[in-house]
Amino acid sequence: MSTPTIHDILPLSSWWPGTAKPLLICGPCSVETEEQLTATAQQLAATGKVQVLRGGLWKPRTRPDTFEGVGATGIPWMLKARELTGLPITTEVATAEHVELCLKNNFDMLWVGARTVANPFSVQEIADALRGTDIPVIVKNPINADLQLWIGAMERFQRAGINKIIALHRGFSHNAKSIYRNQPMWELPIALKTQFPSLPVFCDPSHICGQRDLLQAVAQKALDLGMEGLMLESHITPDEAWSDAKQQITPARLNELIEALHVRTATTNDILFSNELQALRASIDKIDEEIIQLISSRMQLSAEVGRYKKKHNITILQVERWKEIMDTRSMLAANLGLSADFITKYLEQIHKESIRTQTRVMNETSAKSKTL
Numbered sequence: 001m002s003t004p005t006i007h008d009i010l011p012l013s014s015w016w017p018g019t020a021k022p023l024l025i026c027g028p029c030s031v032e033t034e035e036q037l038t039a040t041a042q043q044l045a046a047t048g049k050v051q052v053l054r055g056g057l058w059k060p061r062t063r064p065d066t067f068e069g070v071g072a073t074g075i076p077w078m079l080k081a082r083e084l085t086g087l088p089i090t091t092e093v094a095t096a097e098h099v100e101l102c103l104k105n106n107f108d109m110l111w112v113g114a115r116t117v118a119n120p121f122s123v124q125e126i127a128d129a130l131r132g133t134d135i136p137v138i139v140k141n142p143i144n145a146d147l148q149l150w151i152g153a154m155e156r157f158q159r160a161g162i163n164k165i166i167a168l169h170r171g172f173s174h175n176a177k178s179i180y181r182n183q184p185m186w187e188l189p190i191a192l193k194t195q196f197p198s199l200p201v202f203c204d205p206s207h208i209c210g211q212r213d214l215l216q217a218v219a220q221k222a223l224d225l226g227m228e229g230l231m232l233e234s235h236i237t238p239d240e241a242w243s244d245a246k247q248q249i250t251p252a253r254l255n256e257l258i259e260a261l262h263v264r265t266a267t268t269n270d271i272l273f274s275n276e277l278q279a280l281r282a283s284i285d286k287i288d289e290e291i292i293q294l295i296s297s298r299m300q301l302s303a304e305v306g307r308y309k310k311k312h313n314i315t316i317l318q319v320e321r322w323k324e325i326m327d328t329r330s331m332l333a334a335n336l337g338l339s340a341d342f343i344t345k346y347l348e349q350i351h352k353e354s355i356r357t358q359t360r361v362m363n364e365t366s367a368k369s370k371t372l
Helices: 034-047 071-085 096-104 120-130 147-159 187-195 205-209 212-224 251-260 271-289 291-311 319-335 340-371
Strands: 023-027 052-054 089-092 109-112 137-140 165-169 201-203 229-233
Touching (some): 023 034, 023 251, 034 071, 052 071, 071 096, 096 120, 120 147, 137 147, 147 165, 187 201, 187 319, 201 212, 205 212, 212 229, 212 251, 212 340, 319 340
Parallel strands (some): 023 052, 023 229, 052 089, 089 109, 165 201
């Protein structure tokens, strides 16, 4: 019997009802009081856009003298919120005890936080506690930029029999000065999706940004890259929140943010668009063979691709196209006696620059539209 792999994880469409995209998981960073949770949940449900209610019961904090959550006390409040709104509920678990309490009370989803994912022993403890269940599990990326650690965490759940898994990109810890609380490092979730195309990948703009004014742009970038869902923190009075106040927004503001998002598709039936895109790609293929002389021309064409994608609502990331490029260029490099390591690193940089160029073009287009 073969060992299960992430390739066996079920695509979101096979187990989540409905076709609305993105799937939105929203609610307060921390469950504080019954009144706070109930009011927030009802206002989120009233938007008609939120599909899952999130609420932190146990909060892993850096310092022991900070608010670490109401714990099991808040479970009845979560159950009541579900009853009042009809929204499925989810919370973060970090120990087997947390898992057992949530399973006992029929939570609809669970998520595992970045600090927990960084510790394989903790992940295995949670996976063992979930063995024999069919509950969906959201796995955030570890604090540090370690793709293999993230993959390993999901493998532990998958081997415990959990096939409904969502990878949640929430950014990575960094020391350099940045506008972000956690550096997005988009290349890592892109690499994850490239390696496992059927794996649902979501984004947590709240923890990437750490401040409200950046949420819209990061949420849009996630959708432009083809991510299937968003986790956003919302609170009825965010400035008074007991944790992460700066990154939370009211349900009304959340509704505005969602309304402003532009949801793109991964494919199109537009033959004219497909033909034009294919012509651009043919030009890119030729340019890659003369990379030293024509790198500037290649980036100009990448910008043109971005404009066509913007015009026809196509996501920036095209997984199958990227795999095709890697296969054909590596073979060409081998025939020419070039180092496989060199050509791989080169192609990765070309891909990163192309995404940056297309993102810039889309942002420029959006900016021009707003001024008209």
